[in-house]
Amino acid sequence: MALPVPPPGVELRALGPARGAEVDGLDLRRPIAPAVAAWLREALQCHHFLCVRGQVLDEEQQVAAAACFGPLETFPERQKTRARPTFYNVANVAPEGGTMAPDDPRLVAQKLNELWHTDSYYRFVPSRCSLLLAIEALPGEAEGGETEFSNMFLAYEALPDATRRRIEALHMVHDYGFDQRLFPALPPLDPAVREAFPPASHPRVRVHPDRGGRRSLFMTANTGAEVSGLGLEEGRALHAVLVRHVSQPGFCLRHRWRAGDLMVWDNRCLLHRGRPYDATRFRRVARRTTVAGDGPGAGPR
Numbered sequence: 001m002a003l004p005v006p007p008p009g010v011e012l013r014a015l016g017p018a019r020g021a022e023v024d025g026l027d028l029r030r031p032i033a034p035a036v037a038a039w040l041r042e043a044l045q046c047h048h049f050l051c052v053r054g055q056v057l058d059e060e061q062q063v064a065a066a067a068c069f070g071p072l073e074t075f076p077e078r079q080k081t082r083a084r085p086t087f088y089n090v091a092n093v094a095p096e097g098g099t100m101a102p103d104d105p106r107l108v109a110q111k112l113n114e115l116w117h118t119d120s121y122y123r124f125v126p127s128r129c130s131l132l133l134a135i136e137a138l139p140g141e142a143e144g145g146e147t148e149f150s151n152m153f154l155a156y157e158a159l160p161d162a163t164r165r166r167i168e169a170l171h172m173v174h175d176y177g178f179d180q181r182l183f184p185a186l187p188p189l190d191p192a193v194r195e196a197f198p199p200a201s202h203p204r205v206r207v208h209p210d211r212g213g214r215r216s217l218f219m220t221a222n223t224g225a226e227v228s229g230l231g232l233e234e235g236r237a238l239h240a241v242l243v244r245h246v247s248q249p250g251f252c253l254r255h256r257w258r259a260g261d262l263m264v265w266d267n268r269c270l271l272h273r274g275r276p277y278d279a280t281r282f283r284r285v286a287r288r289t290t291v292a293g294d295g296p297g298a299g300p301r
C-alpha cells in the first residue's frame with residue numbers, strides 16, 4: 001500500500017516492524033478539513049496505530065476527531081461513561097475528583113485492560129478503531145502504565161501451517177459475564193448491560209475488510225477461553241498457546257504515554273493491553289472514544 005503524503009506542516013515517523021507511527025504538527029482543536037480526515041484514515045490503514053502528539057482536546061473536539069473514522073459507539077456501562085455515553089474514562093481519578101480507592105469497581109474493571117484484547121470484542125459488531133487521549137500521564141520515574149500493541153497479521157502469518165488450518169473454522173465465545181471469573185471483586189453484571197450485550201461468538205481468524213482479504217488472528221485474553229468447535233479443555237489449551245504466541249516481541253510495540261498523546265488504533269488487526277502501574281501513587285487519566293465497526297467479525301469465506 002502506497003504511503004499517503006501528510007498534509008502541509010504534518011510529520012509522520014514510522015515506529016517499527018510491528019508498525020505504528022508518531023504524528024507531529026496536527027492541531028485537532030480546529031475544524032478538521034476533509035483532506036486531513038482522509039489522510040488520517042489512510043495513515044491508520046498503513047500503520048495500524050497512530051500516536052498524534054500534543055493534543056489538548058475538550059470532549060467536543062475529541063468526538064470530532066473520532067468522527068473522522070466513523071460513527072461512535074455508546075456505552076451503557078456506568079463504570080465507563082462520563083457525562084456522555086460516548087466516553088470511556090480510563091483513569092484512576094474519578095470524574096468527581098480524587099484518586100479512586102483500589103477496590104473502586106471502576107478501577108478494578110480497568111484491570112481487564114491489562115490482558116490482551118481488542119475493544120468491544122463482546123459486541124456482535126466489534127469496534128473498528130479506538131481513540132484514547134492522555135490527559136494526565138505518569139511521571140518519568142513511575143514504572144509501568146505503558147500500552148502494548150500486538151500485530152495480528154504478523155501473529156497469524158507466523159503460526160505453523162497446521163495451527164492455521166486447525167483454527168480456520170473455530171469461533172471464540174465472548175461474554176461480558178465471564179469477566180467476574182477473572183476479577184471476582186467486580187460487582188455483579190448490571191442487568192441493563194447483560195441485556196445490551198448477550199454472549200457473542202467471533203471467528204478466530206478474521207479477514208480485514210479493507211486489506212484485500214488479509215487474514216489475522218482475532219482473540220482476547222481478558223474473558224473466558226471458550227472456543228466453540230473444540231472441547232472445553234482443548235479450547236483452553238489452544239487459547240493459552242495463542243496468548244503466548246501473540247506476546248512475542250517481534251509482533252509487539254510498547255507505547256509510553258505523554259500527556260497530549262492521542263492514540264488511534266485499528267481494533268480489527270491489533271490487540272492491546274495496558275501494563276500495570278501503581279494506581280495508589282500516581283495519577284493516570286485518559287479518555288476514550290470508540291468508533292463502531294461496520295460488520296460482525298467476518299471470518300474466512
Ligand code: OGA
Pocket residue numbers: 090113119130132145146147148272273274275286288
Ligand atoms: C483501552 C485500554 C489500556 C491502557 O482504553 O481500551 O485497553 O493502557 N487501555 O490504558
Ligand code: MN
Pocket residue numbers: 113117118119272
Ligand atoms: Mn482496550
